[in-house]
Amino acid sequence: MLSLQFIREHTDVVRKSLADRQTASGDAAIDEILRLDERRRALLAEVEALRAEQNAAGKQIGAAKDPVERQRLIDAMKSVSTRVDDLTPILGAIEGTLDGLVMEIPNIPDAATPYGKSEDANRVAKQHGEEYTDAWRKPHYVLGEALDIIDFERGVRLSGSRFYVLKGAGARLQRALIAFMLELHIDKHGYREMYLPAMVKEETMWHSGQLPKFRDNLYHDAEEDFWFVPTAEVPLTNMHGGEILEPGTLPLHYVAYTPCFRREKMSAGRDVRGIKRGHQFDKVEMYKFCEPERSADELEAMLEDALNVCRALDLRYRVIEICTGDLGFNAARTYDVEVWSSGLGEWLEVSSVSNCGEFQARRANIRFRREPGGKPEFPHTLNGSGLALPRTMIAVMENYQREDGSIDVPDVLLPFMGGIARIGADR
RNA sequence: GGAGGGGUCGCAUAGUGGCCGAGUGCGGGCGCCUGCUAAGCGCUUAUCCCGAGCUAAUCGGGAUCGAGGGUUCGAAUCCCUCCCCCUCCGCCA
Numbered sequence: 001m002l003s004l005q006f007i008r009e010h011t012d013v014v015r016k017s018l019a020d021r022q023t024a025s026g027d028a029a030i031d032e033i034l035r036l037d038e039r040r041r042a043l044l045a046e047v048e049a050l051r052a053e054q055n056a057a058g059k060q061i062g063a064a065k066d067p068v069e070r071q072r073l074i075d076a077m078k079s080v081s082t083r084v085d086d087l088t089p090i091l092g093a094i095e096g097t098l099d100g101l102v103m104e105i106p107n108i109p110d111a112a113t114p115y116g117k118s119e120d121a122n123r124v125a126k127q128h129g130e131e132y133t134d135a136w137r138k139p140h141y142v143l144g145e146a147l148d149i150i151d152f153e154r155g156v157r158l159s160g161s162r163f164y165v166l167k168g169a170g171a172r173l174q175r176a177l178i179a180f181m182l183e184l185h186i187d188k189h190g191y192r193e194m195y196l197p198a199m200v201k202e203e204t205m206w207h208s209g210q211l212p213k214f215r216d217n218l219y220h221d222a223e224e225d226f227w228f229v230p231t232a233e234v235p236l237t238n239m240h241g242g243e244i245l246e247p248g249t250l251p252l253h254y255v256a257y258t259p260c261f262r263r264e265k266m267s268a269g270r271d272v273r274g275i276k277r278g279h280q281f282d283k284v285e286m287y288k289f290c291e292p293e294r295s296a297d298e299l300e301a302m303l304e305d306a307l308n309v310c311r312a313l314d315l316r317y318r319v320i321e322i323c324t325g326d327l328g329f330n331a332a333r334t335y336d337v338e339v340w341s342s343g344l345g346e347w348l349e350v351s352s353v354s355n356c357g358e359f360q361a362r363r364a365n366i367r368f369r370r371e372p373g374g375k376p377e378f379p380h381t382l383n384g385s386g387l388a389l390p391r392t393m394i395a396v397m398e399n400y401q402r403e404d405g406s407i408d409v410p411d412v413l414l415p416f417m418g419g420i421a422r423i424g425a426d427r
Numbered sequence: 428g429g430a431g432g433g434g435u436c437g438c439a440u441a442g443u444g445g446c447c448g449a450g451u452g453c454g455g456g457c458g459c460c461u462g463c464u465a466a467g468c469g470c471u472u473a474u475c476c477c478g479a480g481c482u483a484a485u486c487g488g489g490a491u492c493g494a495g496g497g498u499u500c501g502a503a504u505c506c507c508u509c510c511c512c513c514u515c516c517g518c519c520a
Contacts, residue, residue, distance in 0.1 A: 044477055048489045058501045062445030077500035
Protein backbone atom coordinates (compact mmCIF):
# COMPACT_ATOMS: atom_id res chain seq x y z
CA MET A 1 0.00 0.00 0.00
CA LEU A 2 1.00 3.61 -0.27
CA SER A 3 1.54 5.64 2.86
CA LEU A 4 -0.93 8.38 3.64
CA GLN A 5 1.98 10.72 4.00
CA PHE A 6 3.13 9.90 0.48
CA ILE A 7 -0.35 10.45 -0.95
CA ARG A 8 -0.56 13.74 0.92
CA GLU A 9 2.86 15.02 -0.11
CA HIS A 10 3.10 13.58 -3.62
CA THR A 11 -0.49 13.78 -4.71
CA ASP A 12 0.46 14.58 -8.28
CA VAL A 13 2.58 11.43 -8.52
CA VAL A 14 -0.28 9.29 -7.26
CA ARG A 15 -2.78 10.92 -9.61
CA LYS A 16 -0.45 10.34 -12.55
CA SER A 17 0.03 6.74 -11.48
CA LEU A 18 -3.70 6.12 -11.49
CA ALA A 19 -4.13 7.88 -14.82
CA ASP A 20 -1.26 5.89 -16.37
CA ARG A 21 -2.88 2.72 -15.11
CA GLN A 22 -6.11 3.79 -16.81
CA THR A 23 -7.97 3.82 -13.49
CA ALA A 24 -11.10 5.77 -14.35
CA SER A 25 -12.15 6.81 -10.85
CA GLY A 26 -8.63 7.54 -9.63
CA ASP A 27 -8.97 11.28 -9.05
CA ALA A 28 -12.20 10.91 -7.12
CA ALA A 29 -10.63 8.30 -4.87
CA ILE A 30 -7.65 10.53 -4.14
CA ASP A 31 -9.88 13.52 -3.43
CA GLU A 32 -11.84 11.46 -0.93
CA ILE A 33 -8.70 10.17 0.73
CA LEU A 34 -7.27 13.66 1.14
CA ARG A 35 -10.53 14.96 2.53
CA LEU A 36 -10.84 12.15 5.07
CA ASP A 37 -7.20 12.41 6.01
CA GLU A 38 -7.63 16.06 6.85
CA ARG A 39 -10.64 15.32 9.03
CA ARG A 40 -8.79 12.47 10.63
CA ARG A 41 -5.83 14.57 11.61
CA ALA A 42 -8.00 17.35 13.00
CA LEU A 43 -9.96 14.88 15.10
CA LEU A 44 -6.82 13.07 16.14
CA ALA A 45 -5.29 16.28 17.44
CA GLU A 46 -8.40 16.96 19.47
CA VAL A 47 -8.64 13.46 20.92
CA GLU A 48 -4.96 13.36 21.76
CA ALA A 49 -5.14 16.71 23.51
CA LEU A 50 -8.01 15.39 25.62
CA ARG A 51 -6.09 12.24 26.39
CA ALA A 52 -3.11 14.28 27.47
CA GLU A 53 -5.45 16.15 29.80
CA GLN A 54 -6.77 12.86 31.19
CA ASN A 55 -3.28 11.53 31.73
CA ALA A 56 -2.19 14.63 33.58
CA ALA A 57 -5.33 14.65 35.71
CA GLY A 58 -4.90 10.97 36.41
CA LYS A 59 -1.57 11.64 38.06
CA GLN A 60 -3.10 14.41 40.20
CA ILE A 61 -6.00 12.25 41.29
CA GLY A 62 -3.68 9.44 42.19
CA ALA A 63 -1.58 11.77 44.28
CA ALA A 64 -4.48 13.64 45.89
CA LYS A 65 -4.75 12.93 49.61
CA ASP A 66 -7.75 15.02 50.49
CA PRO A 67 -10.92 13.05 49.57
CA VAL A 68 -12.92 16.20 48.81
CA GLU A 69 -10.28 17.56 46.50
CA ARG A 70 -9.94 14.14 44.95
CA GLN A 71 -13.65 13.91 44.23
CA ARG A 72 -13.65 17.39 42.76
CA LEU A 73 -10.93 16.39 40.31
CA ILE A 74 -12.76 13.21 39.37
CA ASP A 75 -15.98 15.08 38.70
CA ALA A 76 -14.10 17.59 36.59
CA MET A 77 -12.73 14.83 34.37
CA LYS A 78 -16.10 13.27 33.67
CA SER A 79 -16.91 15.73 30.90
CA VAL A 80 -13.52 15.15 29.31
CA SER A 81 -14.12 11.43 29.44
CA THR A 82 -17.52 11.84 27.82
CA ARG A 83 -16.04 13.97 25.06
CA VAL A 84 -13.39 11.34 24.36
CA ASP A 85 -16.06 8.66 24.26
CA ASP A 86 -17.99 10.75 21.73
CA LEU A 87 -15.06 11.42 19.45
CA THR A 88 -13.28 8.08 19.51
CA PRO A 89 -15.84 6.12 17.49
CA ILE A 90 -16.03 8.90 14.92
CA LEU A 91 -12.28 8.88 14.56
CA GLY A 92 -12.32 5.10 14.33
CA ALA A 93 -14.91 5.15 11.59
CA ILE A 94 -12.95 7.69 9.57
CA GLU A 95 -9.74 5.70 9.95
CA GLY A 96 -11.55 2.55 8.90
CA THR A 97 -12.97 4.14 5.77
CA LEU A 98 -9.69 5.79 4.96
CA ASP A 99 -7.77 2.56 5.40
CA GLY A 100 -10.17 0.77 3.09
CA LEU A 101 -9.73 3.40 0.40
CA VAL A 102 -5.95 3.43 0.63
CA MET A 103 -5.89 -0.36 0.43
CA GLU A 104 -7.51 -0.08 -2.99
CA ILE A 105 -4.90 2.26 -4.44
CA PRO A 106 -2.51 0.25 -6.62
CA ASN A 107 1.26 0.54 -6.57
CA ILE A 108 3.01 3.35 -8.44
CA PRO A 109 4.56 2.16 -11.70
CA ASP A 110 8.33 2.24 -11.77
CA ALA A 111 9.87 4.95 -13.94
CA ALA A 112 11.13 2.18 -16.22
CA THR A 113 7.65 0.81 -16.87
CA PRO A 114 6.58 1.99 -20.33
CA TYR A 115 3.37 3.93 -20.68
CA GLY A 116 0.54 2.15 -22.45
CA LYS A 117 -3.23 2.05 -22.33
CA SER A 118 -3.75 -1.68 -22.41
CA GLU A 119 -2.05 -4.99 -22.97
CA ASP A 120 -1.95 -4.16 -26.68
CA ALA A 121 0.76 -1.66 -25.82
CA ASN A 122 2.98 -4.24 -24.12
CA ARG A 123 6.14 -4.70 -26.09
CA VAL A 124 8.31 -7.70 -26.73
CA ALA A 125 11.58 -6.94 -24.99
CA LYS A 126 13.38 -10.09 -25.98
CA GLN A 127 12.65 -13.12 -28.12
CA HIS A 128 14.47 -16.40 -28.49
CA GLY A 129 13.28 -18.52 -31.42
CA GLU A 130 10.51 -18.06 -33.96
CA GLU A 131 6.95 -19.28 -34.06
CA TYR A 132 6.59 -22.58 -35.87
CA THR A 133 4.22 -25.47 -36.40
CA ASP A 134 3.59 -28.43 -38.66
CA ALA A 135 0.40 -29.76 -40.14
CA TRP A 136 0.73 -33.00 -38.19
CA ARG A 137 1.23 -31.30 -34.81
CA LYS A 138 -1.61 -31.69 -32.38
CA PRO A 139 -2.66 -29.66 -29.37
CA HIS A 140 -1.85 -31.14 -25.96
CA TYR A 141 -5.46 -32.04 -25.19
CA VAL A 142 -5.57 -34.31 -28.21
CA LEU A 143 -2.19 -35.79 -27.42
CA GLY A 144 -3.00 -36.13 -23.75
CA GLU A 145 -6.16 -38.12 -24.34
CA ALA A 146 -4.66 -40.25 -27.09
CA LEU A 147 -1.76 -41.19 -24.82
CA ASP A 148 -4.06 -41.54 -21.81
CA ILE A 149 -1.99 -39.14 -19.74
CA ILE A 150 -4.62 -36.40 -19.38
CA ASP A 151 -8.20 -37.32 -18.46
CA PHE A 152 -10.56 -34.39 -18.82
CA GLU A 153 -13.74 -36.39 -18.44
CA ARG A 154 -12.82 -37.76 -15.05
CA GLY A 155 -11.62 -34.39 -13.87
CA VAL A 156 -15.04 -32.99 -14.64
CA ARG A 157 -16.71 -35.98 -13.00
CA LEU A 158 -14.81 -35.33 -9.79
CA SER A 159 -14.93 -31.57 -9.63
CA GLY A 160 -16.62 -29.98 -12.62
CA SER A 161 -15.32 -27.87 -15.44
CA ARG A 162 -11.74 -26.60 -15.46
CA PHE A 163 -10.50 -29.70 -13.65
CA TYR A 164 -8.56 -32.61 -15.11
CA VAL A 165 -6.64 -35.65 -14.04
CA LEU A 166 -3.06 -36.30 -15.03
CA LYS A 167 -2.37 -40.00 -15.36
CA GLY A 168 0.70 -42.19 -15.40
CA ALA A 169 3.51 -40.62 -17.39
CA GLY A 170 1.54 -37.37 -17.55
CA ALA A 171 1.47 -37.00 -13.78
CA ARG A 172 5.07 -38.06 -13.66
CA LEU A 173 6.10 -35.55 -16.30
CA GLN A 174 4.61 -32.72 -14.29
CA ARG A 175 6.30 -33.96 -11.13
CA ALA A 176 9.59 -34.20 -13.02
CA LEU A 177 9.18 -30.60 -14.15
CA ILE A 178 8.51 -29.48 -10.58
CA ALA A 179 11.53 -31.34 -9.24
CA PHE A 180 13.74 -30.06 -12.04
CA MET A 181 12.68 -26.45 -11.56
CA LEU A 182 13.09 -26.56 -7.80
CA GLU A 183 16.52 -28.08 -7.99
CA LEU A 184 17.65 -25.60 -10.63
CA HIS A 185 16.59 -22.65 -8.50
CA ILE A 186 17.97 -24.12 -5.30
CA ASP A 187 21.28 -25.47 -6.58
CA LYS A 188 22.12 -23.10 -9.43
CA HIS A 189 20.29 -19.88 -8.59
CA GLY A 190 20.74 -19.82 -4.83
CA TYR A 191 17.15 -19.86 -3.60
CA ARG A 192 16.07 -21.47 -0.32
CA GLU A 193 13.19 -23.92 -0.62
CA MET A 194 10.03 -23.41 1.41
CA TYR A 195 7.14 -25.77 1.95
CA LEU A 196 4.16 -23.56 2.68
CA PRO A 197 0.54 -23.64 3.83
CA ALA A 198 -1.81 -23.59 0.85
CA MET A 199 -4.50 -22.07 3.03
CA VAL A 200 -3.95 -18.80 4.87
CA LYS A 201 -5.99 -16.48 7.02
CA GLU A 202 -7.78 -13.51 5.51
CA GLU A 203 -5.33 -11.01 6.97
CA THR A 204 -2.55 -12.67 5.01
CA MET A 205 -4.44 -12.07 1.77
CA TRP A 206 -4.64 -8.36 2.57
CA HIS A 207 -0.95 -8.12 3.28
CA SER A 208 0.14 -9.44 -0.07
CA GLY A 209 -2.44 -7.36 -1.89
CA GLN A 210 -4.88 -10.05 -3.06
CA LEU A 211 -7.60 -8.47 -0.96
CA PRO A 212 -9.63 -6.42 -1.36
CA LYS A 213 -9.13 -6.16 -5.12
CA PHE A 214 -9.31 -9.81 -6.12
CA ARG A 215 -11.88 -11.15 -3.71
CA ASP A 216 -13.88 -12.61 -6.58
CA ASN A 217 -10.97 -14.72 -7.68
CA LEU A 218 -10.33 -16.37 -4.31
CA TYR A 219 -11.69 -19.51 -2.72
CA HIS A 220 -12.22 -19.63 1.01
CA ASP A 221 -13.69 -21.92 3.62
CA ALA A 222 -17.25 -21.09 4.53
CA GLU A 223 -16.87 -21.80 8.24
CA GLU A 224 -13.31 -21.00 9.11
CA ASP A 225 -10.84 -18.30 8.32
CA PHE A 226 -9.02 -20.26 5.64
CA TRP A 227 -8.31 -18.79 2.24
CA PHE A 228 -6.84 -20.92 -0.56
CA VAL A 229 -3.71 -19.35 -1.97
CA PRO A 230 -3.95 -18.24 -5.62
CA THR A 231 -0.13 -18.19 -5.69
CA ALA A 232 2.72 -18.95 -3.29
CA GLU A 233 3.46 -15.24 -3.42
CA VAL A 234 0.83 -14.86 -0.70
CA PRO A 235 2.43 -16.96 2.04
CA LEU A 236 5.94 -15.99 0.90
CA THR A 237 5.18 -12.29 1.30
CA ASN A 238 3.97 -12.96 4.81
CA MET A 239 6.92 -15.12 5.82
CA HIS A 240 8.36 -12.08 7.58
CA GLY A 241 5.17 -10.15 8.22
CA GLY A 242 5.50 -7.77 11.16
CA GLU A 243 9.21 -8.46 11.53
CA ILE A 244 12.15 -6.11 11.58
CA LEU A 245 14.93 -8.01 9.85
CA GLU A 246 18.33 -7.68 11.49
CA PRO A 247 21.32 -6.26 9.61
CA GLY A 248 22.85 -8.81 7.29
CA THR A 249 19.61 -10.69 6.70
CA LEU A 250 18.95 -9.33 3.23
CA PRO A 251 18.75 -10.35 0.53
CA LEU A 252 16.45 -13.33 1.05
CA HIS A 253 15.75 -15.58 -1.92
CA TYR A 254 12.99 -18.13 -1.51
CA VAL A 255 11.50 -20.71 -3.83
CA ALA A 256 8.36 -22.73 -3.20
CA TYR A 257 6.23 -25.20 -5.02
CA THR A 258 2.51 -25.00 -4.20
CA PRO A 259 -0.82 -25.68 -5.74
CA CYS A 260 -2.71 -22.52 -6.65
CA PHE A 261 -6.46 -22.00 -6.61
CA ARG A 262 -8.36 -19.45 -8.64
CA ARG A 263 -12.02 -18.98 -9.40
CA GLU A 264 -11.31 -17.53 -12.84
CA LYS A 265 -14.61 -15.70 -12.85
CA MET A 266 -13.06 -12.92 -14.88
CA SER A 267 -12.18 -15.31 -17.66
CA ALA A 268 -15.44 -17.23 -17.83
CA GLY A 269 -15.66 -19.04 -21.13
CA ARG A 270 -12.06 -18.27 -22.08
CA ASP A 271 -9.33 -20.87 -22.39
CA VAL A 272 -11.73 -23.64 -21.45
CA ARG A 273 -10.10 -26.17 -23.71
CA GLY A 274 -7.19 -28.17 -22.35
CA ILE A 275 -5.18 -27.52 -19.21
CA LYS A 276 -4.27 -23.93 -19.92
CA ARG A 277 -6.49 -22.36 -17.29
CA GLY A 278 -7.82 -24.47 -14.43
CA HIS A 279 -9.21 -23.72 -11.00
CA GLN A 280 -6.29 -25.62 -9.53
CA PHE A 281 -2.79 -25.59 -10.91
CA ASP A 282 0.74 -26.04 -9.71
CA LYS A 283 3.46 -23.46 -9.73
CA VAL A 284 7.04 -23.04 -8.63
CA GLU A 285 7.40 -19.52 -7.30
CA MET A 286 10.50 -17.44 -6.68
CA TYR A 287 10.46 -14.64 -4.15
CA LYS A 288 12.97 -12.06 -2.95
CA PHE A 289 13.30 -9.53 -0.17
CA CYS A 290 16.09 -7.02 -0.79
CA GLU A 291 17.36 -3.54 -0.11
CA PRO A 292 15.51 -0.92 -2.18
CA GLU A 293 18.54 0.09 -4.20
CA ARG A 294 19.10 -3.49 -5.33
CA SER A 295 15.63 -4.41 -6.48
CA ALA A 296 16.06 -3.33 -10.11
CA ASP A 297 19.04 -5.66 -10.49
CA GLU A 298 17.31 -8.42 -8.56
CA LEU A 299 14.39 -8.18 -10.97
CA GLU A 300 16.65 -8.72 -13.98
CA ALA A 301 18.33 -11.64 -12.20
CA MET A 302 14.99 -13.22 -11.37
CA LEU A 303 13.88 -12.89 -14.99
CA GLU A 304 17.05 -14.72 -16.02
CA ASP A 305 16.29 -17.44 -13.47
CA ALA A 306 12.90 -17.94 -15.10
CA LEU A 307 14.37 -17.88 -18.59
CA ASN A 308 16.95 -20.48 -17.57
CA VAL A 309 14.11 -22.93 -17.07
CA CYS A 310 12.90 -22.26 -20.60
CA ARG A 311 16.44 -22.61 -21.95
CA ALA A 312 17.04 -25.87 -20.12
CA LEU A 313 13.83 -27.25 -21.63
CA ASP A 314 14.85 -25.86 -25.02
CA LEU A 315 11.63 -23.88 -25.36
CA ARG A 316 11.28 -20.84 -27.57
CA TYR A 317 10.49 -17.91 -25.39
CA ARG A 318 9.91 -14.20 -25.43
CA VAL A 319 9.88 -11.56 -22.72
CA ILE A 320 7.04 -9.07 -22.60
CA GLU A 321 7.53 -5.75 -20.89
CA ILE A 322 4.24 -4.88 -19.23
CA CYS A 323 3.00 -1.32 -19.77
CA THR A 324 1.31 0.90 -17.19
CA GLY A 325 -2.19 0.09 -18.39
CA ASP A 326 -1.68 -3.65 -17.95
CA LEU A 327 0.38 -3.63 -14.76
CA GLY A 328 -0.84 -5.74 -11.84
CA PHE A 329 -2.16 -4.11 -8.66
CA ASN A 330 0.93 -4.79 -6.54
CA ALA A 331 3.61 -4.37 -9.16
CA ALA A 332 5.78 -1.40 -10.03
CA ARG A 333 7.43 -3.21 -12.90
CA THR A 334 6.69 -6.55 -14.54
CA TYR A 335 8.06 -8.85 -17.21
CA ASP A 336 5.96 -11.69 -18.52
CA VAL A 337 7.65 -14.74 -19.96
CA GLU A 338 5.88 -16.59 -22.75
CA VAL A 339 6.83 -19.84 -24.40
CA TRP A 340 5.80 -20.98 -27.83
CA SER A 341 3.47 -23.95 -28.04
CA SER A 342 3.56 -25.52 -31.47
CA GLY A 343 0.30 -27.46 -31.13
CA LEU A 344 -1.96 -24.64 -30.02
CA GLY A 345 0.09 -22.27 -32.13
CA GLU A 346 0.31 -19.52 -29.56
CA TRP A 347 2.55 -17.93 -27.02
CA LEU A 348 1.71 -19.03 -23.48
CA GLU A 349 2.41 -17.00 -20.38
CA VAL A 350 4.43 -19.23 -18.08
CA SER A 351 5.82 -16.60 -15.76
CA SER A 352 5.24 -13.12 -14.52
CA VAL A 353 8.22 -11.52 -12.81
CA SER A 354 7.50 -8.40 -10.80
CA ASN A 355 9.16 -5.86 -8.59
CA CYS A 356 6.64 -4.66 -6.02
CA GLY A 357 8.95 -2.09 -4.44
CA GLU A 358 7.95 -1.46 -0.84
CA PHE A 359 4.23 -1.81 -1.61
CA GLN A 360 3.79 -5.28 -0.13
CA ALA A 361 6.36 -4.76 2.62
CA ARG A 362 4.37 -1.80 3.86
CA ARG A 363 1.10 -3.76 3.78
CA ALA A 364 2.63 -6.70 5.61
CA ASN A 365 4.71 -4.41 7.85
CA ILE A 366 8.05 -5.98 6.95
CA ARG A 367 11.10 -3.89 7.72
CA PHE A 368 14.86 -4.23 7.97
CA ARG A 369 17.78 -2.43 9.58
CA ARG A 370 20.96 -1.66 7.69
CA GLU A 371 23.00 -1.55 10.91
CA PRO A 372 22.40 -2.33 14.57
CA GLY A 373 20.16 0.34 16.04
CA GLY A 374 19.53 1.84 12.61
CA LYS A 375 16.15 3.15 11.51
CA PRO A 376 13.84 0.45 10.19
CA GLU A 377 13.18 0.68 6.45
CA PHE A 378 10.86 -1.19 4.15
CA PRO A 379 12.61 -3.74 1.93
CA HIS A 380 11.54 -4.28 -1.64
CA THR A 381 9.82 -7.51 -2.57
CA LEU A 382 9.92 -9.35 -5.88
CA ASN A 383 8.07 -12.37 -7.11
CA GLY A 384 8.21 -14.48 -10.21
CA SER A 385 6.94 -17.78 -11.45
CA GLY A 386 9.60 -20.27 -12.12
CA LEU A 387 7.43 -21.58 -13.82
CA ALA A 388 3.68 -22.26 -13.91
CA LEU A 389 3.27 -25.97 -14.56
CA PRO A 390 0.25 -26.44 -16.84
CA ARG A 391 1.52 -24.17 -19.58
CA THR A 392 5.01 -25.56 -19.32
CA MET A 393 3.43 -29.00 -19.66
CA ILE A 394 1.57 -27.83 -22.77
CA ALA A 395 4.73 -26.48 -24.38
CA VAL A 396 6.76 -29.58 -23.55
CA MET A 397 4.07 -31.97 -24.77
CA GLU A 398 3.38 -30.08 -27.96
CA ASN A 399 6.96 -29.20 -28.86
CA TYR A 400 8.42 -32.60 -28.00
CA GLN A 401 5.73 -34.58 -29.81
CA ARG A 402 6.69 -36.78 -32.73
CA GLU A 403 4.71 -37.35 -35.87
CA ASP A 404 3.75 -40.82 -34.59
CA GLY A 405 1.95 -39.24 -31.62
CA SER A 406 4.53 -40.06 -28.97
CA ILE A 407 6.31 -37.48 -26.84
CA ASP A 408 10.03 -37.34 -26.16
CA VAL A 409 11.03 -36.54 -22.62
CA PRO A 410 13.39 -33.54 -22.48
CA ASP A 411 16.91 -34.57 -21.50
CA VAL A 412 16.96 -32.55 -18.31
CA LEU A 413 13.88 -34.39 -17.06
CA LEU A 414 15.20 -37.89 -17.67
CA PRO A 415 16.69 -38.24 -14.16
CA PHE A 416 13.19 -37.78 -12.76
CA MET A 417 11.29 -40.04 -15.16
CA GLY A 418 12.31 -43.46 -13.92
CA GLY A 419 13.57 -44.66 -17.28
CA ILE A 420 10.79 -43.23 -19.42
CA ALA A 421 12.50 -41.46 -22.30
CA ARG A 422 9.51 -41.31 -24.60
CA ILE A 423 5.85 -41.25 -23.65
CA GLY A 424 3.65 -43.46 -25.81
CA ALA A 425 6.31 -45.50 -27.52
CA ASP A 426 6.76 -48.31 -25.05
CA ARG A 427 3.46 -48.22 -23.32
C1' G B 428 -13.42 -32.51 20.48
C1' G B 429 -12.91 -32.67 26.38
C1' A B 430 -10.15 -30.96 30.98
C1' G B 431 -6.49 -27.82 33.00
C1' G B 432 -2.43 -24.10 32.70
C1' G B 433 -0.47 -19.87 30.29
C1' G B 434 0.40 -15.35 26.81
C1' U B 435 4.29 -8.52 29.98
C1' C B 436 10.04 -4.67 26.83
C1' G B 437 15.63 -9.40 22.29
C1' C B 438 15.38 -13.71 26.27
C1' A B 439 13.82 -14.95 31.43
C1' U B 440 10.79 -12.97 34.95
C1' A B 441 8.16 -9.05 38.71
C1' G B 442 3.86 -6.62 38.68
C1' U B 443 -4.44 -7.67 41.28
C1' G B 444 -7.08 -0.20 39.64
C1' G B 445 -3.46 5.76 39.86
C1' C B 446 3.58 6.56 42.37
C1' C B 447 3.76 1.26 35.58
C1' G B 448 5.41 2.32 29.20
C1' A B 449 6.34 -0.86 33.05
C1' G B 450 11.04 -3.14 38.07
C1' U B 451 14.98 -7.00 38.18
C1' G B 452 18.42 -10.46 35.79
C1' C B 453 20.62 -11.95 31.20
C1' G B 454 21.84 -10.42 26.39
C1' G B 455 23.07 -5.96 23.11
C1' G B 456 25.17 -0.78 22.65
C1' C B 457 28.11 3.54 24.52
C1' G B 458 31.54 5.40 28.04
C1' C B 459 34.87 5.17 32.39
C1' C B 460 38.41 2.53 34.93
C1' U B 461 41.98 -1.28 35.28
C1' G B 462 49.67 -1.95 33.15
C1' C B 463 47.48 -7.78 29.84
C1' U B 464 40.39 -10.99 25.56
C1' A B 465 38.70 -10.89 33.18
C1' A B 466 36.25 -8.26 36.99
C1' G B 467 34.10 -3.51 38.33
C1' C B 468 31.37 1.24 37.67
C1' G B 469 27.99 4.57 35.01
C1' C B 470 24.66 5.39 31.11
C1' U B 471 21.69 3.20 27.48
C1' U B 472 18.41 -0.48 25.14
C1' A B 473 11.26 -0.87 21.16
C1' U B 474 7.79 0.50 17.37
C1' C B 475 4.03 3.44 15.21
C1' C B 476 1.03 7.99 14.79
C1' C B 477 0.07 13.53 15.29
C1' G B 478 2.35 18.36 15.80
C1' A B 479 6.68 21.75 15.77
C1' G B 480 11.44 22.00 13.30
C1' C B 481 15.59 23.21 7.34
C1' U B 482 10.97 16.57 4.16
C1' A B 483 17.65 17.75 9.87
C1' A B 484 19.31 17.01 14.77
C1' U B 485 15.82 17.28 18.24
C1' C B 486 11.53 18.59 21.07
C1' G B 487 6.14 18.16 22.70
C1' G B 488 1.88 14.95 22.69
C1' G B 489 -0.66 10.22 21.81
C1' A B 490 -0.77 4.81 21.26
C1' U B 491 1.07 -0.13 22.06
C1' C B 492 1.76 -5.40 28.41
C1' G B 493 -1.70 -11.77 22.48
C1' A B 494 -6.29 -9.22 19.67
C1' G B 495 -10.97 -6.78 20.13
C1' G B 496 -14.86 -4.93 23.20
C1' G B 497 -16.69 -3.37 28.26
C1' U B 498 -16.55 -1.19 33.48
C1' U B 499 -14.00 3.45 35.44
C1' C B 500 -12.20 10.16 36.17
C1' G B 501 -8.22 6.45 35.34
C1' A B 502 -6.78 -0.72 33.36
C1' A B 503 -0.85 -4.70 32.25
C1' U B 504 -4.03 -5.10 36.54
C1' C B 505 -11.47 -6.17 36.92
C1' C B 506 -15.40 -8.31 33.21
C1' C B 507 -16.72 -10.44 28.17
C1' U B 508 -15.46 -12.51 23.28
C1' C B 509 -11.77 -14.34 20.17
C1' C B 510 -6.71 -16.04 18.86
C1' C B 511 -2.30 -18.57 20.03
C1' C B 512 0.98 -21.77 23.07
C1' C B 513 1.76 -25.81 26.75
C1' U B 514 0.09 -30.51 29.56
C1' C B 515 -3.25 -34.72 29.81
C1' C B 516 -7.41 -37.51 27.47
C1' G B 517 -10.01 -38.70 22.86
C1' C B 518 -9.50 -39.06 17.53
C1' C B 519 -6.35 -39.44 13.36
C1' A B 520 -3.06 -38.94 7.60
